[in-house]
Amino acid sequence: MAKKASSSSPSHSGAFVWTRKDIVGLDELSAREIVHILDTAESFKEVSTRSIKKVPALRGKVVALLFFEDSTRTRMSFELAASRLSADTILFSSRGSSVAKGETTLDTARNIEAMGVDVLVIRHKQPGAPHMLARKLRTPVISAGDGPHEHPTQALLDIFTIRQKLGRIEGLKVAIVGDIAHSRVARSNIIGLRKLGAEVTVIGPPTLVPSAIAAMGCRISHNLDDVLGEVDVINMLRIQFERFGSNQFPSLREYSRLYGLNAERVAMCKKNLLVMHPGPINRGVEITSEIADGPNSCILQQVTNGLAIRMAALYLVSQGKE
Amino acid sequence: MAKKASSSSPSHSGAFVWTRKDIVGLDELSAREIVHILDTAESFKEVSTRSIKKVPALRGKVVALLFFEDSTRTRMSFELAASRLSADTILFSSRGSSVAKGETTLDTARNIEAMGVDVLVIRHKQPGAPHMLARKLRTPVISAGDGPHEHPTQALLDIFTIRQKLGRIEGLKVAIVGDIAHSRVARSNIIGLRKLGAEVTVIGPPTLVPSAIAAMGCRISHNLDDVLGEVDVINMLRIQFERFGSNQFPSLREYSRLYGLNAERVAMCKKNLLVMHPGPINRGVEITSEIADGPNSCILQQVTNGLAIRMAALYLVSQGKE
């Protein structure tokens, strides 16, 4: 079982002072820091319920969104989060840009830094790209996903949602189901949940759940039905159709039969099971509509909570000093 | 002749209270509601003449633009309209988005709703898509065009411009010329103009003007010259080049000769004929430059008025309660 540096209770974060310039992965963060982000998000969550959803925290600041890889919902979530903090945003997308002209990622980022922006949000297909930029630049960097490596704000919003719904993280049993091998969402969730004291089981076909992943402190299973009875949370990963047909994958129907979440399976679970999905969902593949839209699902609350988490991340790195 | 629930006079709208959550088509709106939108636009039109073109009506609100189909000018018009009301805007474009990942339109819209936006403006190639979203979502929905079905804000700005220029709608004779069969602009104009008591004649080659359209309460003609002498307004539709060469279409030159608007034809019309076009215009095809830029043309005023209409639409649905 993993070490746990802190309880997930908000009240513990009172005296804590944030000092990090960057949020590039949960691997770098202590349990204390993770909890502090969650607690900060808690205070921003209220803003989203107001008629005028704005606070002046980052007025006059500029958040640059550097998307070296396409994204729709993560980009929109960060953009709206920045806007709720009264920051301006500017989008760099690698489509039709100087990337095509052979510029390095570091040069692109340095140029945008030289324009006087205050925070850089970076998505990149290269694992470690946000970390490299965080080291080289004076400007705070937040990762919006780096290849199959980490997607810290997604895991933070998942953990935030679990804490909101179930009141704690410590001691919970969380299942993550799907293509674990290629999923940055899975990796960041495993890391964060372990740091806060949850037990994590990863589930999927052997080709998609490498045994090496056990080194991250999680249990491995290839049989979803075996674990249903004990888990508090099931996080269903999105199946990437483009991978099917490759030799790593069974047929889509086979996958759905073995690892899809449906009413029959949810009936085998605890009453207050929490069903999560990072979206976009494939209805009828990894999850049926009945479950995705049912009483156990918190899929849309995850989206809503994403704004509070990203507001917290933007706010904290803007205040932080190394 | 169509029923008419109301005069188009602004003074009648004093006691009227807007209660609709959505504006997805003129088909759903009563004459009274159409006039109320026009009157509200009237009051916003003045804002556009100020040096600082802003009112705080939607400060702190977020307008999400969901363009499942490309658009330039309608998107810009809505974006500027939202900005003039002090709202923030966020753009979702189906290019390179999760639509490509197989997400349904409803799931995409629900996700964006979950991010806490206040109004959804939707363009979709599927007729009825905005109506479906309006029913399923709590958030107000405005259609920015649904396939060949309706383009309500375009028709509203057209009708607004006619009223501004000619002082009324009731009793006017309006000709709509071109590819009526595939035009959402034509459909919405016919519906709106009929509700306010205008007489509408649709004109074009038989392949592009199906006789079934008469059921909408308009007259059909295949000879432009026959109607020129009597009309108060001619609305020239854009010819979509990509359709030419198909068997529905005559040659471009033939089309232009039979249905193009030129100085010779305008000379056969009333002195104060109003020439309209939804843009972008094909100079020398459906309209000559002399006429497009001439004294009868109100093409650019239509564009200017588009902002006032869209400000009114955004404002009204933001206030409305079902």
Add this chain to the structure above:
Amino acid sequence: MAKKASSSSPSHSGAFVWTRKDIVGLDELSAREIVHILDTAESFKEVSTRSIKKVPALRGKVVALLFFEDSTRTRMSFELAASRLSADTILFSSRGSSVAKGETTLDTARNIEAMGVDVLVIRHKQPGAPHMLARKLRTPVISAGDGPHEHPTQALLDIFTIRQKLGRIEGLKVAIVGDIAHSRVARSNIIGLRKLGAEVTVIGPPTLVPSAIAAMGCRISHNLDDVLGEVDVINMLRIQFERFGSNQFPSLREYSRLYGLNAERVAMCKKNLLVMHPGPINRGVEITSEIADGPNSCILQQVTNGLAIRMAALYLVSQGKE
């Protein structure tokens, strides 16, 4: 040597009143006007050093960015500059727009003008397009580059950076190295530097440095090493890979050997040589990393200064009266 209407000293611009509606090229501007833009940028430069980088100068105004040709950094620089002046921005990009529907540039611009925007920033592949629009429209126009013709704000930020670093322009010796024939950056720099009294030498292979360019008042050289000892500034142009392999170009390695800037060559220059590059740089082609990142380089300051220059341009044309 060129006529010089004015010193480049800020103090001279006290009584000057800006009257131009547009900034479309340095060719149209007097030395006095160029200096006035530099001096105005000087006063805006301070804004960029503040924690809250905003002034209310253009609050409530709308800057439309019309990019008929792709751009990343120039677009971002103008967008951020507008935002620092508290203006709203709206982007028109020719991708997937009505340009594809055959609309003329003038009609597109007139439509956007009719939406009530206050300044148009235009990039176009057609030389002279911004000038044409400036003549036809009432709205102020700023060129963001027109084909191989001019890129006035780039040259202004280059000249601003030289003045900032070396204290003056008059009498300086400036080398511009690369594909002079196709470079709008080179052309605008030559024009502006000559007007302010600098001596300009253009350097590159004969195929890329046509002898006709001497008519602009600059010296021509085909041997970089010949001029190194005397110059105060070297502006290295970006090599466009796509042109290599054509018969105008030597091999890339050959080009780099003859015209690339490296430590060996910089050692032959004055101690306080200023190394410039409009970006994006090709490390190891026209410039080595050692030099691009070294003490003589002001490449990132150019980027930073770009915002002050564009703030000045946006501000001045918004105030100007013909």
